[in-house]
Amino acid sequence: MTEVGARGDGLANLDDRPLYVPLTLAGERVRVRPGEARGDGRVAVLDAVLTPAAERVEAPCPHFGTCGGCQLQHMAPAALAAWKRDLVAQALGRRGLTDVPVAETVSIAPGSRRRATFALAGSGRGLTLGFNARASHRVVAIDTCLLPEPALWALVEPLRSLLVSLPTPGKGGDVTVTLTDSGADVVIDLAADPDLAGRERLAAFAADHDLARLSLRVAGASPEVAAERRLPQVRLGDALVPLPAGGFLQPSRAGEAALVSRVLEAVATAPAGPVADLFGGIGTFALPLHASGRAVHVVEGARPAVGAVAGLARAGLTAEARDLFDKPLVGKELKRFAAVVFDPPRAGAAAQAAALAEDGPGVVVAVSCAPATFARDARLLVDGGYRMESVVPVDQFPWSAHVEVVAVFRR
Numbered sequence: 001m002t003e004v005g006a007r008g009d010g011l012a013n014l015d016d017r018p019l020y021v022p023l024t025l026a027g028e029r030v031r032v033r034p035g036e037a038r039g040d041g042r043v044a045v046l047d048a049v050l051t052p053a054a055e056r057v058e059a060p061c062p063h064f065g066t067c068g069g070c071q072l073q074h075m076a077p078a079a080l081a082a083w084k085r086d087l088v089a090q091a092l093g094r095r096g097l098t099d100v101p102v103a104e105t106v107s108i109a110p111g112s113r114r115r116a117t118f119a120l121a122g123s124g125r126g127l128t129l130g131f132n133a134r135a136s137h138r139v140v141a142i143d144t145c146l147l148p149e150p151a152l153w154a155l156v157e158p159l160r161s162l163l164v165s166l167p168t169p170g171k172g173g174d175v176t177v178t179l180t181d182s183g184a185d186v187v188i189d190l191a192a193d194p195d196l197a198g199r200e201r202l203a204a205f206a207a208d209h210d211l212a213r214l215s216l217r218v219a220g221a222s223p224e225v226a227a228e229r230r231l232p233q234v235r236l237g238d239a240l241v242p243l244p245a246g247g248f249l250q251p252s253r254a255g256e257a258a259l260v261s262r263v264l265e266a267v268a269t270a271p272a273g274p275v276a277d278l279f280g281g282i283g284t285f286a287l288p289l290h291a292s293g294r295a296v297h298v299v300e301g302a303r304p305a306v307g308a309v310a311g312l313a314r315a316g317l318t319a320e321a322r323d324l325f326d327k328p329l330v331g332k333e334l335k336r337f338a339a340v341v342f343d344p345p346r347a348g349a350a351a352q353a354a355a356l357a358e359d360g361p362g363v364v365v366a367v368s369c370a371p372a373t374f375a376r377d378a379r380l381l382v383d384g385g386y387r388m389e390s391v392v393p394v395d396q397f398p399w400s401a402h403v404e405v406v407a408v409f410r411r
């Protein structure tokens with residue numbers, strides 16, 4: 001195997017085309033069976049590792065290999081951290097940004113996920129609640145998972161028992177559990193409205209497990225609250241912010257803290273003045289920045305998130321609903337800020353980065369969950385005269401091929 005590719009599969013060459021071999025590492029000699037086509041190459045099934053790499057370790061979870069939730073449990077933690085750092089450095093390198101100080105990866109420990117989405121298949125006694133199998137829509141039942149916080153995992157078996165008596169979708173549905181600071185917020189996909197007895201069981205479940213809120217998404221419609229015992233709220237800065245159903249939240253408290261501390265540090269070096277938090281969600285960065293004494297303007301596409309921030313009604317904290325892909329902040333709108341933080345979805349923020357390159361302030365902090373689009377946006381900023389001062393990979397998704405980045409640009 002020559003390397004581990006961006007999706008976490010080992011790569012080799014077969015007839016001058018890539019061969020993707022899941023569960024293998026660079027430098028290994030392996031025996032495989034070539035399988036179906038993928039992109040410009042083929043996927044292969046691993047039969048045996050003949051010469052293991054030094055960084056190969058025993059996977060800690062018994063479901064690893066069948067469950068698709070993790071890709072890289074067979075790689076030692078230090079090697080995984082270095083590999084994620086390289087992913088970021090290589091993405092920047094592809095955009096010609098080679099002279100960049102990419103820091104060591106900040107690795108968030110397993111057992112810290114506060115949000116998880118479990119896949120549903122079958123119904124009644126044949127119900128499976130688990131994760132999708134590797135590269136498949138088949139759902140694998142799991143009796144253990146090392147990723148979630150224990151309080152989250154403790155709800156999974158009771159949820160499975162509850163769901164066998166409800167009209168689950170058969171296939172394609174899921175259940176999302178989020179631990180908020182006022183209790184768990186659960187959203188369940190159902191194929192049809194539950195009957196009265198089903199509704200009573202749902203309410204009893206919420207009470208027995210002290211949930212904050214239990215919502216139903218019936219036949220793909222928007223979530224409808226079935227039981228709200230407390231408002232689900234998250235502590236951000238010195239505020240308790242209501243979490244809209246399905247609203248974005250950083251996947252772990254420790255990961256959020258790692259990102260927030262770097263954002264605060266960078267913004268503290270900007271001159272006095274207001275800060276823009278673009279793609280700001282419910283204020284993960286805005287509220288700590290506000291608590292640090294800055295006036296902050298949040299711009300975000302999801303109206304419920306904007307409503308949650310605006311509803312706090314704090315002096316010096318404003319929020320605006322706006323599609324930043326179509327209508328980025330430009331010109332004078334940008335010039336009033338002393339610093340800008342932007343944290344777009346995986347597609348990145350090309351239009352906004354181009355506008356920042358023209359009229360952005362002295363300090364810009366980029367947070368990203370997609371190295372390729374981050375590198376594209378970084379290139380736009382650097383071409384606009386920014387220097388990339390620091391880039392820190394943050395691994396909030398242990399054993400996956402995902403990595404996040406927080407980077408500081410200055411001019």
Ligand SMILES: C[S@@+](CC[C@H](N)C(=O)[O-])C[C@H]1O[C@@H](n2cnc3c(N)ncnc32)[C@H](O)[C@@H]1O
Pocket residue numbers: 248249250279280281282283284285299300301302305322323324325326343344345369
């Ligand atoms: C990665 S999340 C970050 C949210 C927030 N910064 C946080 O850390 O909690 C990206 C955010 O961008 C928002 N978003 C997605 N597309 C958008 C668009 N076109 N315009 C504005 N906001 C958008 C999403 O609703 C989401 O809140």
